[in-house]
Amino acid sequence: MRPFLRGCLAAAAASLLLAGCSGEGAAPHPGPATSASRAPAPRPSPTWNAHPASIAALGDSITRGFDACSLLKDCPEVSWVTGTRAQVDSIAGRVLTAAGVANSWNLAESGARMSDLPGQAAAAAAKKPSLVTVLMGSNDACRDSVDDMTPVADFRADFTRAMAGLHTALPGSQVFVASIPDLKRLWEVGKENPLGKQIWKLGICPSMLRDPDSVSRSAQTRRDAVRARVVAYNRVLREVCAKYEHCRHDGGAVFDYRFTSNELSSWDWFHPNAQGQAQLARILYSAAFTKP
DSSP: OOHHHHHTTSHHHHHHHHHHHTTOOOOOOSSOOOTTTOOOOOOOOTTOOSSOSOEEEEESHHHHTTTSSSTTOOOGGGOTTTOOOTTTOOHHHHHSOTTGGGGEEEOOOTTOOGGGHHHHHHHHHHHOOSEEEEEOOHHHHOSSSGGGSOOHHHHHHHHHHHHHHHHHHOTTOEEEEOOOOOHHHHHHHHTTOHHHHHHHTTTSSHHHHSSTTOOSHHHHHHHHHHHHHHHHHHHHHHHHHTTSTTEEEOTTHHHHOOOOGGGBOTTTSSSBOHHHHHHHHHHHHHHHHSOO
């Protein structure tokens, strides 16, 4: 029996899971990428430093490594950007000097939405990092219903405010922005897993994952609406980032990546496990630092 079955179904754990997991995404759709989700690969500019001396990571539970190591807990040691475990081969581990983790800060917060990014950006500014990474937005789409998703205009306003704050406080620092995962891919991967579907009933991303077996027109319309909102959010991330010389977008690398069930947490079948975090580190390192 999996460890999850031995303990997670207790009422207290269930309530915590509902609070801690309700807004995160972890996997893209296998179908053709739309023009809104796929952008040209980021091209290094003369001002982009491939060897930053320090890194501050902003975002949500994906960057915190939630449910990657143990039930209902963050595990930043396997984070794609600041993780210290060799199996992940994080961005910080790849690019920082011998000082390593002493020069990186994981300021992400599980459950955070784009409205929380300006506050995280202010905290990052106080650290004066030479590189800031951002992976944020899944929680804005993972709501109780389609109507509860963050409006695109509000998402844009919050992201614009965060970016303006970062570039004002840290004019010489670089910002790397990752795209939001395609939540519909997660449904497609997990809907064949009976246990995973039971866990989803606790309230994990109901806008996408509610009634996972339903093939009704309304269910399909709901899932498509969530995916379309993620595509719109990703367009905002790319457009706002493009306004700044020191900002680079991943070109849709996370959205386009086809996560598998082997890369999802066995605690919730939603967040990336250590293997999934390693894949994020691999594709985002390439998007940030490798010339096309």
